[in-house]
Amino acid sequence: xxxxxxxxxxxxxxxxxxxxxxxxxxxxxxxxxxxxxxxxxxxxxxxxxxxxxxxxxxxxxxxxxxxxxxxxxxxxxxxxxxxxxxxxxxxxxxxxxxxxxxxxxxxxxxxxxxxxxxxxxxxxxxxxxxxxxxxxxxxxxxxxxxxxxxxxxxxxxxxxxxxxxxxxxxxxxxxxxxxxxxxxxxxxxxxxxxxxxxxxxxxxxxxxxxxxxxxxxxxxxxxxxxxxxxxxxxxxxxxxxxxxxxxxxxxxxxxxxxxxxxxxxxxxxxxxxxxxxxxxxxxxxxxxxxxxxx
Amino acid sequence: xxxxxxxxxxxxxxxxxxxxxxxxxxxxxxxxxxxxxxxxxxxxxxxxxxxxxxxxxxxxxxxxxxxxxxxxxxxxxxxxxxxxxxxxxxxxxxxxxxxxxxxxxxxxxxxxxxxxxxxxxxxxxxxxxxxxxxxxxxxxxxxxxxxxxxxxxxxxxxxxxxxxxxxxxxxxxxxxxxxxxxxxxxxxxxxxxxxxxxxxxxxxxxxxxxxxxxxxxxxxxxxxxxxxxxxxxxxxxxxxxxxxxxxxxxxxxxxxxxxxxxxxxxxxxxxxxxxxxxxxxxxxxxxxxxxxxxxxxxxxxxxxxxxxxxxxxxxxxxxxxxxxxxxxxxxxxxxxxxxxxxxxxx
Numbered sequence: 001x002x003x004x005x006x007x008x009x010x011x012x013x014x015x016x017x018x019x020x021x022x023x024x025x026x027x028x029x030x031x032x033x034x035x036x037x038x039x040x041x042x043x044x045x046x047x048x049x050x051x052x053x054x055x056x057x058x059x060x061x062x063x064x065x066x067x068x069x070x071x072x073x074x075x076x077x078x079x080x081x082x083x084x085x086x087x088x089x090x091x092x093x094x095x096x097x098x099x100x101x102x103x104x105x106x107x108x109x110x111x112x113x114x115x116x117x118x119x120x121x122x123x124x125x126x127x128x129x130x131x132x133x134x135x136x137x138x139x140x141x142x143x144x145x146x147x148x149x150x151x152x153x154x155x156x157x158x159x160x161x162x163x164x165x166x167x168x169x170x171x172x173x174x175x176x177x178x179x180x181x182x183x184x185x186x187x188x189x190x191x192x193x194x195x196x197x198x199x200x201x202x203x204x205x206x207x208x209x210x211x212x213x214x215x216x217x218x219x220x221x222x223x224x225x226x227x228x229x230x231x232x233x234x235x236x237x238x239x240x241x242x243x244x245x246x247x248x249x250x251x252x253x254x255x256x257x258x259x260x261x262x263x264x265x266x267x268x269x270x271x272x273x274x275x276x277x278x279x280x281x282x283x284x285x286x287x288x289x290x291x292x293x294x
Numbered sequence: 295x296x297x298x299x300x301x302x303x304x305x306x307x308x309x310x311x312x313x314x315x316x317x318x319x320x321x322x323x324x325x326x327x328x329x330x331x332x333x334x335x336x337x338x339x340x341x342x343x344x345x346x347x348x349x350x351x352x353x354x355x356x357x358x359x360x361x362x363x364x365x366x367x368x369x370x371x372x373x374x375x376x377x378x379x380x381x382x383x384x385x386x387x388x389x390x391x392x393x394x395x396x397x398x399x400x401x402x403x404x405x406x407x408x409x410x411x412x413x414x415x416x417x418x419x420x421x422x423x424x425x426x427x428x429x430x431x432x433x434x435x436x437x438x439x440x441x442x443x444x445x446x447x448x449x450x451x452x453x454x455x456x457x458x459x460x461x462x463x464x465x466x467x468x469x470x471x472x473x474x475x476x477x478x479x480x481x482x483x484x485x486x487x488x489x490x491x492x493x494x495x496x497x498x499x500x501x502x503x504x505x506x507x508x509x510x511x512x513x514x515x516x517x518x519x520x521x522x523x524x525x526x527x528x529x530x531x532x533x534x535x536x537x538x539x540x541x542x543x544x545x546x547x548x549x550x551x552x553x554x555x556x557x558x559x560x561x562x563x564x565x566x567x568x569x570x571x572x573x574x575x576x577x578x579x580x581x582x583x584x585x586x587x588x589x590x591x592x593x594x595x596x597x598x599x600x601x602x603x604x605x606x607x608x609x610x611x612x613x614x615x616x617x618x619x620x621x622x623x624x625x626x627x628x629x630x631x632x633x634x635x636x637x638x639x640x
Contacts, residue, residue: 101416102559117596117598228427270428
């Protein structure tokens with residue numbers, strides 16, 4: 001029983017990180033209706049940014065968030081403005097836009113391999129003072145950096161939620177997501193909103209990368225695992241839904257962690273994909289998504 | 295409508311460049327191995343045609359039907375595994391096993407893939423990835439089916455037999471060259487036929503507007519199933535060819551997501567939904583990736599060929615989203631028209 005509880009706890013902790021990854025994707029997906037295929041690459045960038053800050057200047061990865069997050073926001077803002085916007089504009093009237101999907105797929109290949117070119121295929125780990133630290137609650141051990149990542153994840157998801165619900169900019173973002181033509185008629189500069197939303201999404205994604213640094217390996221293709229997970233979670237939780245992304249992330253984390261107690265880890269991968277396909281067949285709008293035409 | 299009929303009669307006119315250009319090209323392709331003997335260069339050409347073949351097959355569902363599949367490696371894997379396992383266990387010649395694999399892949403495409411067809415755009419792409427990954431994971435965790443060995447992640451090894459045509463193994467690369475050349479031409483012919491028949495027109499109608507096509511009486515489900523089955527069948531044949539060329543298959547190698555993405559990239563670079571786009575894409579992508587891998591890939595510049603690929607894909611999406619074939623076709627048409635005028639004058 002303790003083993004199961006242990007698996008549940010570590011599944012939830014990791015699941016929150018998956019959820020935060022999916023949160024960035026769901027924001028882009030929900031507002032721009034495009035898939036950012038290079039999402040995992042931005043996690044990798046966040047990872048390397050956090051790692052090099054720590055390795056070169058000794059700034060603690062959590063303190064480094066103050067630098068990594070704005071950096072990723074600016075990066076996302078300009079990637080959207082320079083690369084994605086032209087393709088997006090040329091496809092406004094197209095029924096099934098896949099141009100951005102292919103463009104970001106190219107960006108994914110480019111970024112991952114450019115990092116490989118720069119940093120080599122080494123597995124790096126940041127050995128901070130709390131890397132191996134664990135808290136003991138009863139019989140259950142909780143890894144400290146994972147717990148911190150969990151808490152920061154939940155906190156930032158809440159902040160984002162409030163931002164989107166209460167602020168003027170947040171309302172403009174949601175309005176653009178609901179109906180871009182009407183939003184445009186109401187005087188919202190939708191391309192500016194797209195740039196900002198993409199920037200916010202990439203900032204979140206970079207934050208995930210930096211949060212992973214203390215307890216995960218840093219590698220040019222480390223983001224890919226999270227990439228596929230994030231797609232699944234977004235569909236599972238429902239397009240554009242923030243609670244859906246977090247809950248979907250927790251669910252995937254649970255399946256992975258508890259499943260690994262009973263079968264080999266490769267099978268849990270298959271089960272996750274199976275669940276994903278089942279959701280697509282039965283309820284493509286996901287747990288919290290609103291009904292749309294897919 | 296009238297112009298189309300005109301261009302059709304053009305093709306049947308033997309003096310028209312539109313008739314003899316492709317013919318000259320095919321003859322040249324058949325003659326290459328007579329001149330070029332170096333096996334590594336032949337291998338290079340084989341690879342180009344292999345990818346062109348796969349992309350042609352992909353194009354039926356990914357281009358003409360407009361459903362961006364990122365899971366076609368699953369069919370390559372099914373084809374490769376079926377023919378190889380049948381050969382190793384029953385001694386069935388891969389020439390026959392290839393068609394068993396093709397039919398099996400088509401069945402999988404129709405039964406398992408059927409529910410995916412209602413999904414659109416990005417959702418179909420995601421579902422196709424998940425579909426391919428499930429098949430890969432299942433293969434990786436299967437060691438036996440009954441008494442047939444699958445050997446999980448370790449993959450299957452074909453014993454090298456030297457020159458043995460019955461077992462689809464040759465020492466001279468020229469044989470593989472001719473086999474893949476003929477396969478590629480058949481795939482081209484199939485896509486050309488599809489683009490000129492009712493099925494092709496129905497598919498492009500569905501691609502443009504599902505509801506409009508439906509309201510005009512196009513049987514959407516049947517068209518898509520036919521396209522998916524044809525595509526899967528042809529792709530699986532390519533899988534067998536790959537297994538016989540490399541003589542070793544393992545799940546990550548033949549069903550990996552990279553393989554699926556490469557096929558889609560080639561189609562996008564060349565021109566999705568056009569007959570010759572896949573050939574053009576393979577002609578750009580394979581040399582770019584193989585040559586940079588050969589000359590720059592080793593040592594310090596790790597992954598440089600993929601960096602270049604990423605840049606090519608992004609540039610194509612930014613500046614020529616319809617594929618490289620679009621400006622080239624215009625140039626080709628004006629060139630052949632000028633030639634025609636000259637021959638008429640003479």
